[in-house]
Amino acid sequence: MPSNLYKRGAVWWARIQAGGAEHRRSLRTSDRKEAQRRLDQLKKEITAAVHFGESRLTWKAAVVRYLTEVGPDAVKPGTLKRYTVSLGQVGPHLEALYVDQITRKTISTLVSARSKGGASNATINRDLTAVSAVLGAAVEWGACEANPARDYNRRLTRERRESIHPPSSADVEAVITRCPGLFASMIRFLAQTGCRQEEAAGLTWGQVNLKAGTVTFLKTKTSxxxxxxxxxxTVAMLTALPHFLGSDAVFWHGKGSRYLNVSSRFREMVRSAQKSAQRVGTPFRPFRCHDLRHGFAIRALRDGWDIYALSKHLGHSSVKTTEIYLGYVPARAGTKTGTSITVSPGLHPQETAKSAS
Structure with a gap:
């Protein structure tokens, strides 16, 4: 019989040495197997209390602390919002645990469960990044010693790049005609500029120079x-837009408020256009709001834009990101002879060629 498991009458007791002290506790059972199970759990709890303090940190408490104390200063608002979504998705798999109980096997089980539940590798990787952020903070707080989410082999969740299907101009127009108010103008702006949806939704008149025909995006993905x-x-469209007194938002609704939840609003418009097309037998291929950006990039290369100019226009951190679009255009597109690789943002091919001369 193990020396740390003994009986007092019919009840099993535990005797555990930890931190230079002996801990004795009733296991409140007369069943030998149940006593062993409770002993093993008690060992973990006492060891954790000795190493990490009397109060262990639960996963749920760690998430709340991260989102309120750390996240707002550590990451961008958009990133924190994405973390919040991911942490909500993984919550059912981790909320019963203390952070020091989360191991490599725990993370592996989480990944397997998310995959079986239909989550894509891209979504799982975002989940792992969020979990890693919380566990990383927990390590700094002294609540656990390791961050198994950070160490998880991401090659096991390698993302497959999906084929790009830029929407046709007819499909884009079909959706725009169903968009209310200035939401329609914002979608047209996205299609004509290829900017990110948050860049358009948060656009203010202070960022627009109609005389120069330029727009400056201040809050970008790359900072x-x-x-x-x-x-x-596009200049003509912006010039014709109404202004709301007391609001600087370019695309507004109601009492001058900027649009929120652009993706979900857009999906509603796409579904409406699809139903209408089905009723009259017109071809229509559903697409995402982000596909407007893909469509712009492919059209720009087909029109002769220099790949480096396009990369700067789109705000990519590296031209390698932009190069994915070369697979959707003729071989020589985006590589015009005589164009300069040092260009100003948004230069059209003709202007790029001039800058090289």
Whole structure:
């Protein structure tokens, strides 16, 4: 019989040495197997209390502390919002645990469960990043010693790049005609500039120079402001937009409020366009709001834009990101002879060629 498991009458007791002290506790059972199970759990709890303090940190408490104390200063608001979604998704798999109980096997089981539940590798990787952020903070707080989410082999969740299907101009127009108010103008702006949806939704008149035909995005994914040149048709559209007194938002609704939840609003418009097309027998291929950006990039290369100019226009951190679009255009597109690789953001191919001369 193990020396740390003994009986007092019919009840099993535990005797555990930890931190230079002996801990004795009733296991409140007369069943030998149940006593062993409770002993093993008690060992973990006492060891954790000795190493990490009397109060262990639960996963749920760690998430709350991270989102309120750490996240707002550590990551961008958009990233924190994405973390919040991911942490909500993984909650059922981790909320019964203390952070020091989360092991490599725990993370592996989580990944398997998310995959079986239909989550893509891209989604699982975002989940792992969020979990790693919380566990990383927990390590700094002294609540656990390791961050198994950070050490998880991401090659096991390698993301497959999906084929790009840029929407046709007819499909884009079909959706725009169903968009209310200035939401329609914002979607047209996205299609004509290729900017990110948050860049358009948060656009203010202070960022627009109609005389110069430019727009400067201040809050970008790369945290680097950039200025793009607008096509004449886009300048004309912006010039005709109504302003709301007391609001600087370019695309507004109600009492001058900017649009929120752009993706979900857009999906509603796409579903409406799809139902209408089905009723009259018109071809229509559903697409995402982000596909407007893909469509712009592919059209720009087909029109002869220099790949480096396009990369700067789109705000990519590396031209390698932009190069994915070369697979959707003729071989020589985006590599015009005589174009310069040092260009200003948003230069059109003709202007790029001039800058090389």
């Amino acid at each position: 680097r402001p950039r200025t793009i040149r607008l096509e004449p048709e």
